[in-house]
Amino acid sequence: MLEPTVSPRPSVVALAASILLLAGCEREAAQTPPPPAPAPDETPVVVVGPTPVLDRAGLLQAMDVAASAYAAGKDPGGAGLAGRRFVIRQAFGCSGPTPPPAETTPGDGLAAWSWGERRQGLNLTLAPGDWTESSLLAGGAESWEAAEGFWLPRPWLRADGCPGVSGDPLASGPVAPSPQTVGLAAVFEEDGSRLGRRNGRAYTFTVRGEGDQPPVAPADGYRLVLEGRMTAFANGRAIRCRAASPDQRPVCIGAVQLDRVAFEDSGGRALSEWRLG
Numbered sequence: 001m002l003e004p005t006v007s008p009r010p011s012v013v014a015l016a017a018s019i020l021l022l023a024g025c026e027r028e029a030a031q032t033p034p035p036p037a038p039a040p041d042e043t044p045v046v047v048v049g050p051t052p053v054l055d056r057a058g059l060l061q062a063m064d065v066a067a068s069a070y071a072a073g074k075d076p077g078g079a080g081l082a083g084r085r086f087v088i089r090q091a092f093g094c095s096g097p098t099p100p101p102a103e104t105t106p107g108d109g110l111a112a113w114s115w116g117e118r119r120q121g122l123n124l125t126l127a128p129g130d131w132t133e134s135s136l137l138a139g140g141a142e143s144w145e146a147a148e149g150f151w152l153p154r155p156w157l158r159a160d161g162c163p164g165v166s167g168d169p170l171a172s173g174p175v176a177p178s179p180q181t182v183g184l185a186a187v188f189e190e191d192g193s194r195l196g197r198r199n200g201r202a203y204t205f206t207v208r209g210e211g212d213q214p215p216v217a218p219a220d221g222y223r224l225v226l227e228g229r230m231t232a233f234a235n236g237r238a239i240r241c242r243a244a245s246p247d248q249r250p251v252c253i254g255a256v257q258l259d260r261v262a263f264e265d266s267g268g269r270a271l272s273e274w275r276l277g
Contacts, residue, residue, distance in 0.1 A: 054086035054230070057158040059254065063182045063239065064155075067250040070241035076252075078239035082232040086256070087225065088184075089264070090152060093124075094162035094221040101125060107202065109149045109183060111224040111263075116206060122215040124222060124263050124271070126150075127202035131185050136242050136253050140233045145190040148198055149253075150226060155182040161266070162221050181251045186258035186276075187231060196258065196276030205263050205272035220266035225273075227260040 052058070066076035092111035100114040100123065107127030116123050128148035131137055137147050157163060167175065188197055209215040230238040233255055243250040262273035 051084060054081075054084055054088075056088050056090055056152070056160050059086055059088060060152065060155050060158055060182065063152075063252045063254070066239040066241050067181075067252050070250045070252070071243065071246070076237065076239055076241050078237040078254075079232070081230045081238035081254070082236065084230045084238075085228070086230060087227045088152070089160040089223050089225050091160060091162045091221045091266070092153075092224055093218060096217070097122075101127065101202070106130065107148075107198075107200065109151045109180075110153060111222070113207075113218075113222060119214050120209075122207040122217070124205045124207065125202045126204075126224060126261070126263075127200075128186070128198050130200065131253075134185075136240055136251065137185055137187075137255075140185075140187065140240070140255060143189050143191075144187045146188045146197060147185045148188075148258075150184045150186070151180040152182045152184065153177075153180065160223065181249050182253075183251075184226060184254050184256050184258075186228070187255050203261055203263075203272075203274060207271065218266060222271075223264040223266065223268070225260070225262040225264060226258065227262075228256050228258040228276075231255045231257050 054062075062078065062081060066078055069076040093113040097114045098112045100116075101112075105127075107129045109127070109129035111124065111126040113122055113124050115121075128150055131147040131149035132145075134147070134149070137144070140147075154163065186196075188194070207215045232238050233240055239252055239254050241250040241252040258276050260273060260275055263271040265271060
């Protein structure tokens with residue numbers, strides 16, 4: 001005998017149909033990508049910051065790269081430096097005074113200090129070197145008429161203060177300083193202003209004591225400030241290197257247009273300045 005067939009209740013059928021419909025809608029919504037974001041009304045403005053000013057550490061790094069490339073027989077580069085501004089601070093007189101320079105002594109491009117007569121004054125001096133006929137600058141640019149040189153001593157020290165180490169106490173005698181290998185050549189155009197040229201004259205300033213007291217010797221030297229803009233040799237490079245032997249460190253010179261020379265104390269207080277631009 002056949003069993004009677006029982007049909008599901010209408011409410012159960014409706015509930016199942018609703019579940020299937022919702023599941024299908026969810027699958028369709030998941031497969032439909034979101035609409036694209038509306039395009040902005042205005043084009044974004046890209047702000048380019050100014051090129052950083054070269055300091056002593058940055059310039060010495062560029063010189064190291066140029067020296068390494070030159071020693072390897074490659075292009076020393078430096079085209080990107082042309083036009084860059086620089087402010088170089090470097091210590092001098094860290095080891096004490098030097099003998100007063102004679103009036104006929106040619107400039108060596110190094111700042112120093114010496115005692116004045118009866119130690120009533122302390123004289124700061126910087127006599128640029130005459131690099132006009134230097135082989136490093138020969139053919140630098142047809143429009144250059146003169147070049148005055150400034151060395152950057154102790155190029156292995158990136159900081160602008162005095163060295164933090166003393167001499168070897170076991171040394172048998174005085175140790176000669178390393179030869180200068182990094183410098184800046186302030187170049188002057190044939191038709192340019194002659195006001196900034198020193199023509200053999202040194203930058204000088206005398207430090208006086210308080211009242212009738214003589215000045216006190218500095219414990220941490222003084223600071224020389226060189227400020228200006230890098231320029232380029234005839235090949236478009238701002239740095240040129242040369243070496244007498246592959247076993248010697250190359251000498252690298254940067255061509256510059258010098259705008260300002262200044263003396264400061266070790267705390268950064270301005271003592272004297274010369275505006276050349």
